[in-house]
Amino acid sequence: MTNLDKQILDKIKDLEPIAKWKFLARNYLLWSSAIIFLIFASFACAWFIYLVINNDWEYSKIIAGNFWDFWIASFPHIWFVFTVAFLLISYWNLRHTEKGYRIQRKHLIFLNVLIILFLGFVFCSFGLGNTIESIDLEQSKIFNQRKVIWLNPGGGFLAGEVSQINDNSISLIDFDGKSWIIDILDAHVTPYTEDGVKILGTQTGENTFKAKEVLPWSRIFLFEKDFFEELSN
Amino acid sequence: MSIRGFENTTDEEVVKLVLKDQKYFIILVKRYEEKLFRYISRISNFNEPEREDILQDVFVKVYVNLNSFNSNLKFSSWIYRITRNEVINNFRKFKRRPQIARIDPDDDFMARIGSQLDLEHEINTKVDMDNIKNVLNQINDKYKEVLILKFLEEKDYREISDILKIPMGTVATYINRGKKELKQKIKKYDKLR
Numbered sequence: 001m002t003n004l005d006k007q008i009l010d011k012i013k014d015l016e017p018i019a020k021w022k023f024l025a026r027n028y029l030l031w032s033s034a035i036i037f038l039i040f041a042s043f044a045c046a047w048f049i050y051l052v053i054n055n056d057w058e059y060s061k062i063i064a065g066n067f068w069d070f071w072i073a074s075f076p077h078i079w080f081v082f083t084v085a086f087l088l089i090s091y092w093n094l095r096h097t098e099k100g101y102r103i104q105r106k107h108l109i110f111l112n113v114l115i116i117l118f119l120g121f122v123f124c125s126f127g128l129g130n131t132i133e134s135i136d137l138e139q140s141k142i143f144n145q146r147k148v149i150w151l152n153p154g155g156g157f158l159a160g161e162v163s164q165i166n167d168n169s170i171s172l173i174d175f176d177g178k179s180w181i182i183d184i185l186d187a188h189v190t191p192y193t194e195d196g197v198k199i200l201g202t203q204t205g206e207n208t209f210k211a212k213e214v215l216p217w218s219r220i221f222l223f224e225k226d227f228f229e230e231l232s233n
Numbered sequence: 234m235s236i237r238g239f240e241n242t243t244d245e246e247v248v249k250l251v252l253k254d255q256k257y258f259i260i261l262v263k264r265y266e267e268k269l270f271r272y273i274s275r276i277s278n279f280n281e282p283e284r285e286d287i288l289q290d291v292f293v294k295v296y297v298n299l300n301s302f303n304s305n306l307k308f309s310s311w312i313y314r315i316t317r318n319e320v321i322n323n324f325r326k327f328k329r330r331p332q333i334a335r336i337d338p339d340d341d342f343m344a345r346i347g348s349q350l351d352l353e354h355e356i357n358t359k360v361d362m363d364n365i366k367n368v369l370n371q372i373n374d375k376y377k378e379v380l381i382l383k384f385l386e387e388k389d390y391r392e393i394s395d396i397l398k399i400p401m402g403t404v405a406t407y408i409n410r411g412k413k414e415l416k417q418k419i420k421k422y423d424k425l426r
Binding site: 005007008009012016017019020023098099102104 | 252258259262263266285288289292298299301305394398400
């Protein structure tokens, strides 16, 4: 036995191999984190898709004056950032699993993006996107600027839930909880759902608003309607 | 402990024995100490006592982490990976710039790489061996590391991928780029003569 062999054996004499479960746990932790963050990314993507689809691109000039100002004010940047951040965390975890290095970086990212987009569309289709509407106004400033944009009666924009329908007017509780009487005599009213309405018009008093256009607050996305109907049945 | 009688036992089988009884670890030490010492010399510029220290640390890490060895991987790939990581750790520890040592290829290596590059003719007749060695030492370290594993350590693509923890496609790319760079430098050198 050489001197080096002896030194090596002396060094390991009092050591024990680390238990196998610790390595297995690390690998399971990486896989679970990768999957969890992939799902988080898909949730964020679903909200992003919902907000992009429901964004009022056709009214961009009326709302912000020009397309780019509207884009900056209303684009759901936060959900895009969350989607990318969760995607990267998921990618990092996958990359550090036992055999994660065997897949090309670009292939792994592409695969993750595909899964997130697919799940994002599926979640959005089954109504997950809609849940973003349940957050309060304070949080909306960050997570759903659309509500903030449409709570500007002085500027001619109002949104909320219809509480009562009369012949020439509707009663509305806006997303900030304030009650309004909306004059719809000369307005073009598009059929809407219980999600709420958005109204273009002019503020005529403290609690009164004359509508030019009454539109549904959100668009129904793919299977969302059927899914809700099935749920209610 | 004598290692006679274990010549036909695979590394993976020896690992199982070591996990039952530490005394079998000497078999792995004997099988790999020379190869790994040579590999450390090839991928670093540490002096001999430093290389010995690194080698000792490698075997300690191998022993301590033996349960993390996955039999889907070749044991040699796993131990080479640990060795490479230990060398990198030592670069950091001594705040030394990672630098691959000068390659000192033997005749077999020259024959292997010559045939791979389609340069047997140049190597045998035009450029002398020392100059080829100089050219070999001028190529990018990233490619040189892969060429060392391929042509000096004689590892296949899968093994290199497992040692360096990069995809096989990237290994192939590095080898091709390394060979291309080497070929260009040899031809350039040849023209200058």
